[in-house]
Amino acid sequence: MTESFWKDGDPIADTAAPDGPIETRWDRRKFSAKLVNPANRRKLSVIVVGTGLAGGSAAATLAEAGYKVRSYCYQDSPRRAHSIAAQGGINAAKNYRNDGDSIHRLFYDTVKGGDFRARESNVYRLAQVSVNIIDQCVAQGVPFAREYGGLLDNRSFGGTQVSRTFYARGQTGQQLLLGAYQAMERQIGLGNIEMFARHEMLELVIVDGKARGIVVRDMVTGEITTDLADAVVLASGGYGNVFFLSTNAKGCNVTASWRAHRKGALFANPCYTQIHPTCIPESGSHQSKLTLMSESLRNDGRVWVPKRREDCGKPAGDIAEGDRDYYLERIYPSFGNLVPRDIASRAAKNVCDEGRGVGPGGLGVYLDFADAISRLGRDAVEAKYGNLFEMYQRITGEDPYEVPMRIYPAVHYTMGGLWVDYDLQSTIPGLFVVGEANFSDHGANRLGASALMQGLADGYFVLPHTLANYLASGPYEKISPDHEEVVAARTQVEERIQKLLSINGDRTVDSFHRELGHIMWEYCGMERTEEGLTKAIGLIRGLREEFWTRVKVPGTGEQLNQNLEKAGRVADFLELGELMCIDALHRAESAGGHFRAESQTPDGEALRHDDEFSYVAAWEYGETPTLHKEKLDFEYVHPSTRSYK
Amino acid sequence: MDIQVRVWRQSDPSDKGRMVTYDVKDISPDASFLEMLDVLNEKLILDGDDPIAFDHDCREGICGMCGMMINGVAHGPERATTTCQLHMRHFNDGDVIDVEPWRASAFPVVKDLVVNRGAFDRIIQAGGYITAPTGTAPDAHATPVPKPDADAAFEAATCIGCGACVAACPNGSSMLFTAAKVAHLGLLPQGQPERDSRVVDMLEAQDEEGFGGCTNMGECTTVCPKGIPLTLIGRLNNDYRKAMKKR
Ligand SMILES: Cc1cc2nc3c(=O)[nH]c(=O)nc-3n(C[C@H](O)[C@H](O)[C@H](O)COP(=O)(O)OP(=O)(O)OC[C@H]3O[C@@H](n4cnc5c(N)ncnc54)[C@H](O)[C@@H]3O)c2cc1C
Ligand code: SF4
Ligand code: FES
Secondary structure, eight states: OGGGGOEEOOOOOOTTSOOSOGGGHHHHHHHHSOOOOHHHHTTOEEEEEOOSHHHHHHHHHHHHHTOEEEEEOSSSSGGGSGGGGOOSOEEOOOOTTOSSOOHHHHHHHHHHHTTTOSOHHHHHHHHHHHHHHHHHHHHHTOOOOBOTTSSBOOBOOTTOSSOOEEOSTTOHHHHHHHHHHHHHHHHHHTTSEEEEOSEEEEEEEEETTEEEEEEEEETTTOOEEEEEOSEEEEOOOOOGGGGSSSSSOTTOOSHHHHHHHHTTOOEEOTTOEEEEEEEOOOOSTTOOOOOBOOGGGGGTOEEEEESSGGGTTSOGGGSOGGGEEOHHHHHOTTTGGGOOHHHHHHHHHHHHHTTOOOSGGGOOEEEEOHHHHHHHOHHHHHHHHHHHHHHHHHHHSOOTTTSOEEEEEEEEEEOOEEOOOTTSBOSSTTEEEOGGGBOOSSTTSOOTTOHHHHHHIIIIIIHHHHHHHHHTTOSOOOOOTTSHHHHHHHHHHHHHHHHHHHHOOSBOHHHHHHHHHHHHHHHHSSSBOHHHHHHHHHHHHHHHHHHHHHBOOOSOSSSOOHHHHHHHHHHHHHHHHHHHHHHHHHOOSOBTTBOBTTSBOTTSOBOOOHHHHOEEEEEEOSSSOEEEEEEOOOSSSOOOOOOOO | OOEEEEEEEOSSTTSOOEEEEEEEOSOOTTSBHHHHHHHHHHHHHHTTOOOOOOOOSOSSSOSOOOOOEETTEETOSSTTOOGGGOBGGGSOTTOEEEEEOOOOTTSOEEETTEEOOHHHHHHHHTTOSOOOOTTOOOOGGGSOOOHHHHHHHHHHHTOOOOOHHHHHOTTOOOHHHHHHHHHHHHTSGGGSTTHHHHHHHHHHHHHHTTOOOOOOOOHHHHHOTTOOOTHHHHHHHHHHHHHHHHO
């Protein structure tokens, strides 16, 4: 019966990927790519939506190469893109530690970490260019942590056994983004990039089957305009905010990708959500977002809950050592508190489901530094984690030196996104997708410090070559703003805004978003079942109908109207949420960030079914979505069971 | 807890603007200041009023997008804190709290508490970067950077571009912001070739944008959520003098 939620379509393949030895694939692809004569480049124009690490680096690089770039972001400055919030670090196979790291090992770890649901060719290229990223950023003045000898420092991160993570205190994303932003501002100053801040892309323009432009709303004046170019790049980030509460910035949304999806771009693996185990728990119904505590805390903190439910209400200090359950150390003796994110998250959920959670609503577990403080001394702990402790205290009002921190898993990152080929081109010619907005490199689970790496790899090193190959056949025929496709796209946007403003119902946009978030978290969160997902699809359909009849959006379209912005985004989330559930429903296996309760080993671990599900699920939009499968082959890293016991 | 907020309402740049009083009942001390405004806005919408516009995004104290004057202080009463990281537990039941936008001629009000800080981007365009072409950089280890320099550069680089320094300055000067960027890049070997032109060009851009002059009042550093120190302004002035001598 679940079959009726989707249709099976033809298989698809990544025809842009070269075959042959994996080490030379990227070099060969670059060599076969067509070049554009420097004098012709200024006649070619590119629209880049998004100014995070992916979009910022892409815009700066393309502009520097001589193309005419127009860039968009919804914040007031490109420097504020969500990438700025990344804390932990960025991986690169530099092997500066001489600890046995190599391009091959980073490739291997990433394919395995993604639970064998990523493409080998892409991941190999990512590991290859990772080395250049660090050089590039250092040249731009990114102040990475250094050792006394003046060379770059590294740390190990996110379950890897080598030290390959480069970092700038707990603010790596900020520093990397400032590097890309400054490179962009330089090109803006030179007139090579035209920047449109506080502009939101609301529709994609397709003419003769090619992506040729976007429709945007000036968020200050409300003016709706069309921008036309030879190619469009989406770098609009991830969609974790479909859950309402997540560690994402408040404005993160799926609109740019979803509008493209509705116009024919396939959406791949939407159900793969990464849930981060160490977030500060929700404190009440006013909660608007969740805050991540760096994973590095698990190096010294011990995770526990009371053994008995009756003890959960007591202060932590009143619970005797013998009455505490250090469950990660108990279940996973060899990795202990350092098990990967998906495992730690699910274990926390399980103990809370058993009624042994602590804090408001029983949704929390302790992350306790008492042992570390008595072993290393308070000063040493402060030197290592002081800023994180302070952040925790600021948010919760509790002193983590005195009482254990409380943590709970939260949505953090989305591995799914628009389907792209090896060239980062979507199924719509001329529409390229980079960074978290595409699905390509992480499979079913992302290792720590790999998203920043991918964003910059795409923007600085991959896209500039593959997009050039596309542009080499341009400039494409000039399009008039009066072209019927352009007018139609603009009209769609105008009508949608008018519709949202005219409903004038009795529920706020946020109330719908929260309700959708509850449904998604409950049924498409850390653990999914066929029954739950089927139920969720029905609930989401009902909620969507209610939204379009009862939502109340105050104000007009001709002004700064933050509720109108939100309403458009929530409307798209209401459609995406359903597709996420359908994708999760069809994938009757557990893989990485997707845990299907029906598919587990006798001792409760995730059970993959490589024989049936070794593919990318790429969805085509329609009343009933159509599933296209891209088969995944593993020539170099053979699928094996992940075990952390 | 119950509080009263008096909020600056201004429908657009041409509107004169006024303070309007609202009661906020039963707000949790665990809510952040912005969450308190969210709760108020939900009520305003259902009552058919226009919700209060304010800027924010990360709500983690890092993007620099939020910011408002709270009881006359940029980002409110807590030291080294952005507005999004300020929590209601720092206020008392029954308090009356004034909320206003950044006030500086270089930051025109867009609506309510939202201002236009585009001038900051234009200062960066004038020279707040290192001219490093993409794709061909030398190996990162080719140029060692002494740890103290790297750490000092990092400290300066933590500026989030929020504009609190400008809002707090009686002259509406953006000197702390510019000084932070000049120090960040000037402390690194990679930043040396453009050190002179950078400081001159950025200061020029700053004047053109209509920011006031710096008279060393020090209000900026008091409100700066990232603790950018006043000494960096001294450093910038030195760099500027040296650069001008060479001209
Ligand atoms: C708290 C936190 C910590 C993290 N820490 C790490 C870490 O330590 N290491 C790591 O590797 N990864 C980390 N990540 C993940 C990583 O930060 C993101 O995956 C990555 O930064 C995404 O970059 P991006 O360029 O793809 O998108 P973003 O940085 O999200 O940028 C999206 C851009 O698109 C624009 N945009 C979106 N929609 C529209 C539209 N419709 N119209 C116009 N513009 C639009 C936005 O304005 C923005 O400029 C972290 C994530 C979070 C939430
Ligand atoms: S110097 Fe401080 S107050 Fe000024 S913009 Fe930077 S972070 Fe904000
Ligand atoms: S919202 Fe990002 S710093 Fe406050």
